Amino acid sequence: MHIHASPHLFCITVHPPLNVLQFVPMARPFSPSPKFGNRPNNRPNKAPFTKKGPFGARNGARPTSAGTPIRSTSVPGMSIGQITSKLNPSSRTIHKPSKPARGPSPIPKKAAGEFPMRINKYLGFKGYSTRRGADDLILRHMVTINGKFAALGDQVNEHDTVEVRNMRKPESYSYYAYNKPRGVSTDPTRKGTLDISQSIPLTNVFPVGGLDVNAEGLVILTNDRRITDRLLNPAHEHMKEFIIQTITPLRANFKEKMESGVVINGSKPLHYSTKIINDHLFTVRLSDSGSHLRQMCSMFFAEIESLKRTQIMNVTLGKLSPNEFRRIEGEELTGFLRALGL
Secondary structure, three states, X not given: OEEEEOOOOEEEEOOOOOOOOOOOOOOOOOOOOOOOOOOOOOOXXXXXXXXXXXXXXXXXXXXXXXXXXXXXXXXXXXXXXXXXXXXXXXXXXXOOOOOOOOOOOOOOOOOOOOOOEEHHHHHHHOOOOOHHHHHHHHHOOOEEEOOEEOOOOOEEOOOOOEEEOXXXXXXXXXXXXXXXXXXXXXXXXXXXXXXXXXXXXXXXXXXEOOOOOOOEEEEEEEOOOOHHHHHHOHHHOOOEEEEEEEOOOOOOOHHHHHHHOEOOOOOOOEOOEEEEEEOOEEEEEXXXXXXXXXXXXXXXXXXXXXEEEEEEOOEEOOOOOOOOEEEOOHHHHHHHHHHOOO
């Protein structure tokens, strides 16, 4: 066998020819790290490694063309992972310190209607628009504060003069209870679904509060924008009731779990007053929007088949059939507006 080698190329000629020729890759020259100094190639007085070495061979060795392993030893006091991290900074794992738990805010929340307040909240409080709609009015230069165009984030004081151009308040307010069926959306901008205005012959009213397309039940329709923030803001904690039917039977501890308080996506603990009707049917009372109901029930192995809202504050669904509505009036309306501070 003849070997011809150069710094970058070598060839092997075998006489007589062999059926199988196995090439053993040449080991990369070992260059000690300047930071840690020359490391010895063997450790006669220490036990061999039992872990996989940095070059892929067992017992910390890497093969050579001659078949004799070259020992790879560690720096005293450092593990293989620490050495690799030093030699290759990109492989380091960055451990960020955990944030301390946040306690209650030392700044007390302002009560509704307390000045100064943001301009979009002021417009919602006075019934001109919702907060999101108020931002649109401001961007269209339809709102002025003391004769100057308002900007997003402006603060309004109690004695400021706020004017909204080309917008009139309704001469009278109307309130309706509507039984939304499945498949009807409370969001008129959602594409591919039927919205409330296309389902019933009521005009100049809008839904206060959403209910997902697959849910059904009570929705309040009105032309009074004053109640939007007062009813939907979680700070006011108005009661809502849902009746829920499940696919699977409820577990024995389901009521206890629902009422014990559950944290979902960093929210404050949710406590839902629960009443079990049978193995597949129960009611819950809550003060938030109920947007976590499906996720919360799923956590306790109760997959929802149907979800129906039956009550908002003192307004009940009653005997309304799906897609029917009735006017809210009399003592029911008086109690509803009084609870909202109107």
